[in-house]
Amino acid sequence: MSTSAARPVDVVVVGAGFAGLYMLHRLRGLGLSAVVLERAGDVGGTWWWNRYPGARCDVESMQYSYSFDPALQQDWHWSERFAGQPEILAYAGHVADRFDLRRDIRFETSVTAARFDAGRGRWLVETDAGAWEARFCVMATGCLSTAKLPEIPGIESFAGRRFHTGHWPHHPVTFAGRRVGVIGTGSSAIQAIPVIAAEAARVTVFQRTPNFSIPSRNKPMDGDYEGWWKRDYGAHRRRARMMRTGILYEINDKGAMEVDPAEREAIYRRRWEAGGTSFMGAFADLITSQDSNDTAAEFVRGRIREIVADPATAEALAPKDHPIGTKRICVDTDYFATYNRPNVTLVNLRAHPLAGITEAGVRTGAGEVTCDDLVFATGFDAMTGALAAIDIAGRDGLLLAEAWRDGPRTHLGLMSAGFPNMFFITGPGSPSVLSNMMVSIEQHVDWIAGALGAMAARQAGVIEPTAAAQEEWVRHGMEVANRTLYPRAASWYMGANVPGKPRVFLPYIGGVGVYREICDKVAAEGYPGFSLSRAA
Numbered sequence: 001m002s003t004s005a006a007r008p009v010d011v012v013v014v015g016a017g018f019a020g021l022y023m024l025h026r027l028r029g030l031g032l033s034a035v036v037l038e039r040a041g042d043v044g045g046t047w048w049w050n051r052y053p054g055a056r057c058d059v060e061s062m063q064y065s066y067s068f069d070p071a072l073q074q075d076w077h078w079s080e081r082f083a084g085q086p087e088i089l090a091y092a093g094h095v096a097d098r099f100d101l102r103r104d105i106r107f108e109t110s111v112t113a114a115r116f117d118a119g120r121g122r123w124l125v126e127t128d129a130g131a132w133e134a135r136f137c138v139m140a141t142g143c144l145s146t147a148k149l150p151e152i153p154g155i156e157s158f159a160g161r162r163f164h165t166g167h168w169p170h171h172p173v174t175f176a177g178r179r180v181g182v183i184g185t186g187s188s189a190i191q192a193i194p195v196i197a198a199e200a201a202r203v204t205v206f207q208r209t210p211n212f213s214i215p216s217r218n219k220p221m222d223g224d225y226e227g228w229w230k231r232d233y234g235a236h237r238r239r240a241r242m243m244r245t246g247i248l249y250e251i252n253d254k255g256a257m258e259v260d261p262a263e264r265e266a267i268y269r270r271r272w273e274a275g276g277t278s279f280m281g282a283f284a285d286l287i288t289s290q291d292s293n294d295t296a297a298e299f300v301r302g303r304i305r306e307i308v309a310d311p312a313t314a315e316a317l318a319p320k321d322h323p324i325g326t327k328r329i330c331v332d333t334d335y336f337a338t339y340n341r342p343n344v345t346l347v348n349l350r351a352h353p354l355a356g357i358t359e360a361g362v363r364t365g366a367g368e369v370t371c372d373d374l375v376f377a378t379g380f381d382a383m384t385g386a387l388a389a390i391d392i393a394g395r396d397g398l399l400l401a402e403a404w405r406d407g408p409r410t411h412l413g414l415m416s417a418g419f420p421n422m423f424f425i426t427g428p429g430s431p432s433v434l435s436n437m438m439v440s441i442e443q444h445v446d447w448i449a450g451a452l453g454a455m456a457a458r459q460a461g462v463i464e465p466t467a468a469a470q471e472e473w474v475r476h477g478m479e480v481a482n483r484t485l486y487p488r489a490a491s492w493y494m495g496a497n498v499p500g501k502p503r504v505f506l507p508y509i510g511g512v513g514v515y516r517e518i519c520d521k522v523a524a525e526g527y528p529g530f531s532l533s534r535a536a
């Protein structure tokens with residue numbers, strides 16, 4: 001594509017999920033021209049793609065929503081404590097309409113390449129529907145937007161219907177009367193299995209690694225609770241932004257071993273009954289002390305053994321290979337109880353390894369299970385997958401794939417040295433997936449908008465992190481991660497689910513509030529660690 005054919009714009013934003021939508025709104029406020037390029041047919045990102053049965057948020061809806069517009073958060077009413085996918089998608093659509101965003105979004109447009117022309121200080125962004133030329137490029141491409149099928153021999157030979165939770169069809173899918181195989185037991189599967197099992201003739205779950213899951217206790221929105229939030233939304237949001245996870249909930253400041261076993265049990269039980277991810281706030285040291293973590297893990301294993309009637313199934317469902325919380329903790333509705341249904345069977349792939357997929361179903365060490373449908377709840381090439389799929393070349397033709405060969409290298413998760421004027425929203429090296437993503441998205445968008453405003457004031461044309469600042473941030477990120485139990489789990493946080501992906505801890509675990517203070521300080525001090533210049 002020649003530069004002359006490219007349409008000029010101040011900023012190209014890639015992705016029209018919650019990050020891209022808010023970025024576009026802020027860019028307009030700065031008086032910049034912008035286009036959003038989006039592969040999907042409409043806005044919503046994650047919530048446009050993940051339409052599997054049972055899909056819903058695991059951060060309470062009163063918090064899993066934008067805070068940037070006081071009228072929006074007052075006007076919108078969530079019908080449940082944890083909203084389902086259709087309602088979250090409707091919310092994204094409402095925001096797009098309310099702020100008239102769609103006129104600057106090109107749907108069904110996939111970005112294939114982005115090349116920086118240092119001489120002209122422009123990014124040339126190529127798509128399957130023409131090219132764009134921009135001073136700035138914002139990658140709002142999502143951390144969990146590249147669905148991943150597993151490397152299982154014979155996967156293409158299956159003759160029945162095949163689904164991936166992250167790429168679910170837009171037409172209604174019924175499982176009535178069908179024999180369904182589900183591969184995977186992460187958050188997506190844990191939400192989908194109970195709903196599929198309620199409809200299907202038979203469900204066989206193929207589990208490689210069991211996961212910890214806490215009941216959501218989802219329910220219709222309580223008017224008093226909604227009122228509590230809305231009466232002082234601004235103040236509650238400000239507090240949430242300074243929490244470790246960006247979620248406002250009570251965190252016990254005691255360590256688990258500081259209380260006696262009876263009190264510990266009572267605290268866990270209260271959190272279990274309350275439901276949701278706040279279980280991990282039961283004690284301050286659950287992600288840093290193995291001994292403390294063991295007590296929480298054993299409590300949850302105890303509940304699984306209580307709920308699941310068949311002892312062998314309960315034991316197979318009880319996670320023992322990773323500390324609780326070091327893989328994103330799951331939140332469910334009736335997940336473990338679903339295994340008491342006569343039409344649901346668990347196949348433990350650790351005991352009976354998966355041999356392959358055949359035309360008729362799934363073959364394991366225990367024999368072949370015939371299936372009409374296969375549901376792959378096998379996750380994503382997380383955090384870097386969507387960026388790696390774009391051929392990105394920065395200064396002097398430096399390829400992002402090359403620069404990140406041993407793992408992503410960013411300064412603050414926001415930019416990477418050698419890639420001037422390219423920003424990442426919730427990129428690797430920022431709290432992103434370890435947080436309420438809405439909080440992290442808004443924080444990144446606001447920081448980027450602030451940086452663009454500062455550049456305009458200084459008449460700077462180019463911003464780029466220094467190599468020294470980036471190396472220090474990467475080192476600091478690893479140091480902080482190594483103070484926790486997280487690196488002990490073979491998780492997608494570590495890139496462990498993608499063969500050949502470097503094993504580095506991808507998000508920043510220093511905490512959402514701490515991270516915000518670091519970013520704010522950088523902005524307040526005139527962007528140390530970044531070079532701002534007039535020209536490239």
Ligand code: FAD
Nearest residue numbers: 015017018019039045046057058059110111141142145437
């Ligand atoms: P996305 O919503 O992923 O949007 C990125 C968009 O970029 C996508 O629409 C994609 O099509 C587009 N794109 C990517 N590459 C290209 C390209 N090359 N060209 C064109 N377009 C491209 N987080 C929470 O905090 N709480 C939750 O409860 C929660 N629940 C989740 C449930 C599921 C099932 C999943 C998968 C994730 C969940 N998350 C949750 C994380 C969720 O991804 C974020 O909360 C948030 O929706 C991310 O928004 P985003 O705009 O950054 O990215």
Ligand code: NAP
Nearest residue numbers: 056057058150184185186187188189208209328377378379
């Ligand atoms: P995931 O957590 O990565 O789970 C993938 C599952 O597939 C794992 O159980 C994995 O087993 C299994 N798997 C992968 N390859 C396999 C193979 N070859 N053979 C057998 N099993 C295989 O993916 P996800 O469930 O889609 O969740 C991803 C993230 O999205 C979550 O962690 C969360 O951040 C977000 N999410 C949130 C919600 C929510 O509650 N709001 C819902 C869905 C997703 P191993 O563990 O053994 O690899």
